[in-house]
Amino acid sequence: MKKLLVTGSSGLIGSEVCIYFASQGWAIHGIDNNQRAVFFGSQGDTRWNQQRLQSSIKNFTHHELDIRDRQGILELFESLRPDAIVHTAAQPSHDRAAAIPYDDFDTNAVGTLNLLEATRRFVPDIPFVHLSTNKVYGDAPNEISMNETETRWCYSDPTYEQGIPETFRIDQSKHSLFGASKVAADIMVQEYGRYFGLKTCCLRGGCLTGPNHSGVELHGFLSYLVKSNLEGRTYKIFGYKGKQVRDNIHSYDVARFIEEFIANPRSGEVYNLGGGKDNTCSILEAFAMVESLTNKKMQYEYLALNREGDHICYYSDLRKIKDHYPNWSITKPLDTIFAEIVTGWSSRLQYAKA
Template sequence: MNQKSILITGGLGFIGSHIAIEAIQQGYRVSIIDNLSRPTSPQNNNKEKTKFFTRNLIQEKYPSIRIYVKDIRNKETLQQIFAEIQPSIVIHAAGQTSAIDSISNPEFDFQNNVIGLFNILECCRQSLNRTTFIYFSTNKVYGTAPNNVSLTEGDLRYFPSNPKTMGIAENSSIDQTKHTPYGISKLTGDLYVQEYGKLYNMDTCVFRLSCIYGDRQFGFEEQGWVSHFVIQALLNKEITIYGNGKQVRDILYIDDLVDLVMTYLQKMENSESQEFLDQEANKVFNVGGGKENTISLLELIDIIEDQLGKKIMLSSQIWRPADQKYYVTDISKVSKAFSWQPQIDALKGLKNLIVWTQNHIELFS
């Protein structure tokens, strides 16, 4: 039975809670920090009904998970928690998550995504344990640079003009491009994590995520777009398309991301892992569904309509700032390092999401 101590920041959120549940089932001692704040956007009109859903679920079904309702911007509080639980593994899933909200309130974005992360890193650096640290970054660190990929416009989506294009790799440029403050704050954290790993002998890993989706994702217009489309459709509400709807993303079901995280931790704990540490510690990996799991906004609308057997009301608005016309993850590096591939294809994952949302529609109505 594994008794290593894991601390998950943002552990009551979508990604963090899924990892917490899997980790406790695999025998880790799990603690969560979450301040229960949720985006304040007017579009997030399901906030009050969903705010405590995951907390109640964990308290009822997994009472051994320790929950600290605290704010990572408070360094003194973090130091007390680190002293209590002495984590050897920290998974940082907390932060402000909306690129659009970051434009209207960049200070809030900076405080949560940079200062909060810095406080966590400092606690790790000062800890008695050598810390394994996983940071969830984002494809937004590349800004609109991926749009430099030559594209062909089809009826429902953009395609790379070169059909052999695998997607966006880790060595893609981050310079001379528009990111939004969210993209910049996450990139700042990304670089801090890499530097702390190299400078302070921490085992750090950065996962630059594409679009993650799945059950218990309470999406709304500014964040969690796949879930948001499903919720709106089930409630017979209008969906607003920004731009022409042909924007393409690769999507990854939450279970596949959790599998990758646990695979990483298992490799780190392997008694023969020194070679892996030498090769992969302090590395950066682009993580997503990859070339086989891409979808445009218009294609998602078509799938939902087909699954529900009804038409969806649509409206149009101008393009959003720094929107990427095409972002598909080249997952070859992460696949090779961890012998990992997505197991749940886009259609199966979307069917799972639709069923879960249907079964919990009272949370959104």
């Protein structure tokens, strides 16, 4: 039985990958030490997801390990010898990074290096999939000319009608410390592919989401927005009139692409992986969609100061990823994503009250 090693296995994408590949007959090994609870407090705790995996996947092994533990990572790789690696573990918030710069860089950049070097030493022929981020582009997308409508910002430059391509520059822009640490990891993953020939790819995600996301104010746009609506809490809009646009991709479609890459890997590759133009929404549009599902009015306040390095409008150009992997496409449209997140949070909140 093939062995898949997933870092950040209790997180949104990590857990989705575990469930998906287990259904395809893989033995799953998950690395997670619940750092989200350290980064974000009890609201970011993912132990519930770890327990879900342990109870629902027959061939699942949990490894309570920090990816910053270099010796621990080397020893695990030497003994386990996995057949593929999906690296999703990270400090995921560009706001939080400014308060914990050492933890952010050590987790995102150094932790990724630890995994790459362990791969090179013990299993150099296996696919290595890294969950990067669109924040590697910094705020450079904000330089694109845009039009303002009643509910959103839109690109007016026809060059970017289909979204941001992988050729877009990643330097000479403001990234946030989180973005900078992810750039370091992104480039290192590429380099281990190009220099050493490892089968690596960076997936520069848009808004990765789904019903099992433990969204918090500093990370997890749609998940936290839905939770705020259901709980009647005030959601804070940070700048851009609430018209900032994101493309949203369901964790299931992320897992499906990872399967495609592992089946036909390349070396040192980069893909923008988001919902694309069809799965975009602004904050104001997201309010309307969630209100239509819950029949609860969104409570919010507007703060004129935008988040440092934040995008006014961002969505992924999916043409390269579809050209390289034509069997892959988006299967979860935006209305389905919203419905699943509402159902997921409703169940979890009801369970918490019981």
